[in-house]
Amino acid sequence: MAARNVLQATDIQRALTRIAHEILESNRGAAGLVVLGIPTRGVILAQRIADIIAEIEPGVHVPVGALDVTMYRDDLSQTPSRVTTPTRIPGGIEDSTVVLVDDVLYSGRTVRAALDALTDAGRPRAVRLAVLVDRGHRELPIRADFVGKNLPTSHAERINVRLVETDGDDLVQIAGD
């Protein structure tokens, strides 16, 4: 199966930096921001975005956490579930602006589950969505506020997001059918 590299390490870094700037711009600063990643790779990306924000606005601490959505998935009865991971929300989300972070936006179902999970965790003032790759084919009326790269794909293709923390290097590939 042929795999085509679409984002190199520097592309990923550049995309995340741009997303961090866009988040600060739309939020008019870092006040009230909470960045929550969706496991597994969304959590890593969330941490990286938070680190970049801290570089841009020194002295500002942006809470970073993880939001497990396993219990909220709508396919629990059809496909074997994944192992859950802990949800960590330092400081809570009440009245904050939550930025959900995931690696790939596809059907939108994971984000739908994340919104439900968030509702059970509290009542944020606003929720934004940041993704590294938007590959299209939405099945729900959901769109990302911050996108690293739009990658039109076919259903048969697969997006591999590799990150140093989990996979040893930073790379986004499209694997063909």
Add this chain to the structure above:
Amino acid sequence: MSTSVTFAGATLPNGDVANVVVKNGRIVDMGVDVRADEGEVLDVSGLRVLPGFVDLHTHLREPGYEASETVLTGTQAAAIGGYTTVFAMANTLPVADTTSVVEMVWQRGHDAGYATVRPVGAVTVGLEGEALADLASMANSRARVRVFSDDGKCVADALLMRRALEYVGAFDGVIAQHAQEPRLTIGSQMNEGLVSSRLGLTGWPRVAEEVIIARDVLLAESTGARLHICHLSTAGAVDIVRSAKARGVRVTAEVTPHHLLLTDDSALDYDARFKVNPPLRTSDDVLAVRGGLADGTIDIVATDHAPHPTESKDCEWSEAAFGMVGLESALSIVNMTMVETGLLSWADVARVMSTNPAKIGGVGDTAGTLEVGRPADLVFVDPRVHRVFGPEDLGGRSANSPYFGREFPGKVVHTMRHGYFTVRDGSLIDAESVRSHAFADAGRVEDNG
């Protein structure tokens, strides 16, 4: 119908090959070249001929539990297993503790004709263990009861047991004890040991059996009476009987096919078809009872054929009934566990499945021996054939056999009772034919006085 049959080329228990000639219900000749001057000649070369099997321990369930078995269906199962005489246990409803019940059972067997049915009389009224039943009356009845047992329950009271042992001596009867100390087996479900501990099923200690056998051989020794031990199942029990016999105590003992083959780990799946009384023990016990049967400590194999309806077995283990059907599978299991292992010869099989049980049951003068002049109770066995045992191999009304799917060596091919076939080429002869043969036979070979 032809009243003469010549079985040509049968292998006798001792291994000799001979023709067996049957005429008018009796064996009239046996020898290399002998044949009847008329009638059918049946080639039985390669088959073992043995005296028709005698089961000292069968539950026919009639009267009272006809949903499980009747005298007719139970003796059909017996015929399929090669049995020509069965002793019907007394735990029916009403209990066989009176002349009327034992005569009724005897009569039903007599009319059905698939096997000679000898009722076992209860030792105590209602099997309650409190008062002796009408032992002598049953002995003197048309059923001529010689074996008495509260089987299913133990005669636990030492005084009653002693008196019963003495009393039946008057008519050469025998008490067949179901050795189970009741207080040691309250709620017991399976052999006490590793498996019962893990499964959380109440244990049935070996000593509950052995303590009764030890007591009863001492009672038999002190009274000089005759004692029979039902379904002996433990290594310790074999030792007790062995030493008692060495001292000259008049004790005999039986083992069931299932205790020769199965162990308590059969319960691991909570499949209640393996729930039986006494319980399946461990492999050490299995080896000990095989050894006991081989060296003569254990005199006989008895089936303890115990039919139960599906719902009594397709349920929780602790709710399930004790017992399994066994008439149809007994020969195969004895072949597998005793003959193929070299522990018994076919002559020994004839002894433990026919000759000895006939003697213990008081029918040795008519049954249990292959001899010219005797009633032609014969079974022809093909020891070479292997078959996977299944529900179609059963002949009774209940299907609670634990053996489905097992491969067994050996099969009964023909069963002949009093000179007429009850099973031929592995198939049961229909009830109407058998009944008419039995009716004709009643005036000819009278085995019940």
Add this chain to the structure above:
Amino acid sequence: MQHLLSAADLDKESAISLLDLAEDMAETADRPHKKLPALRGRTIVNLFFEDSTRTRISFESAEKRLSADVINFSAKGSSVSKGESLKDSAQTLAAMGVDAVVIRHGSSGAPHLLAHRGWIHVPIVNAGDGTHEHPTQALLDAFTLRRRIHKNHSRGKDLAGVRVAIVGDVVHSRVARSNAWLLTTLGAEVTFVAPPTLLPASADSFPVAMVTNLDEILRQRLDAIMMLRIQKERIQGAYFPNEREYTRVWGLTADRFGALNENTFVMHPGPMNRGLEICSQAADSPSSTILEQVANGVFVRMAVLFSVLTGNEEL
């Protein structure tokens, strides 16, 4: 994990995964909204042939926290008390289209039959069968121990080297059986302590040590002592002479508790006979985990139900 019938069926990895999942479940308990939608639209039957309000409400809470629809089917006043068989009950539930059965039954092996006889084809969870097993109780005991020992760093941990004494009516205890398997699978060293009449018939039945002298065990390092409920009916079976003697020799009395290392946890599956197998000083002390056990029961049952109903292959 398809069913949960016996703690012996869990290997170390799957046991730890279940306990970790229970940690995730426990976290949701602190949130303003405690309910998870995971089992929305699934119907779970609590099939209780034996009265046990505690276990039933624990399962029921777990089911409701996961948004399952719950049907309680108890033997009393139902067709079961009219003599309906287990088979018929199971086939009836199957015909109704339930998604899982939690069964409590007085006969050992009843859950095994439901899982394997073909009467019903849904996940079966054993909520206590006869004197066989009570695997969710063992899971909550292990969970409680692990939390006490590793606190917030429990995830991924086993119970290696943890020494646990299980004291009392072992031979009739499904709690002791399930704990013997699970705690040793997790690396703990388990000792059964009881009068010889109340120890299993075969010393090789379980991977544990079996002793009769409680005081000797108490002198050794012990991380937890689990007192089992003793039933007074055992006196009729001559398992022990009377309650006073039992308490004197095998009870966790105030004297014994006073001499116990304060780091030794005191556990009890409940309901307790205060003053018989356990004194109030022990039951109400900071060493006691008894109420945590109850609370944790809901979390491990959530984890178990989630796992069997979503077919988590890693468990």
